[in-house]
Amino acid sequence: MLRWIALVLLLVLIGLQVKLWTGNGGVREVESLRASVKKQADDNARLLQRNQALGADVDDLKHGEQAVEARARAELGLVKPGETFYQVVEKPGAASSVAPPPPSTPSNGP
Numbered sequence: 458m459l460r461w462i463a464l465v466l467l468l469v470l471i472g473l474q475v476k477l478w479t480g481n482g483g484v485r486e487v488e489s490l491r492a493s494v495k496k497q498a499d500d501n502a503r504l505l506q507r508n509q510a511l512g513a514d515v516d517d518l519k520h521g522e523q524a525v526e527a528r529a530r531a532e533l534g535l536v537k538p539g540e541t542f543y544q545v546v547e548k549p550g551a552a553s554s555v556a557p558p559p560p561s562t563p564s565n566g567p
Contacts, residue, residue: 478484517524529535536542 476483514524518528526535
């Protein structure tokens, strides 16, 4: 009789182990969920940094004339009165190892 009880308990233990490792809510699913949570936390951290950078950019544009002027020069080609605009154009086919200057470089006139 004692042997039968030990055998039944052993079978129950084996059944519970199988359910633990392969069943719904088992070890595999928990590891998968942990990986998903870690990936989401990394994405959230990256997006938080991007949002902070964009917030700083918005604050600069709201409160600083220099940021607005820099954007206008870079994106719209702003040239102030009294400044002289110079553009350097290389000859076609002339290859140089030095990086070319930006397309428009306004400078203060004499």
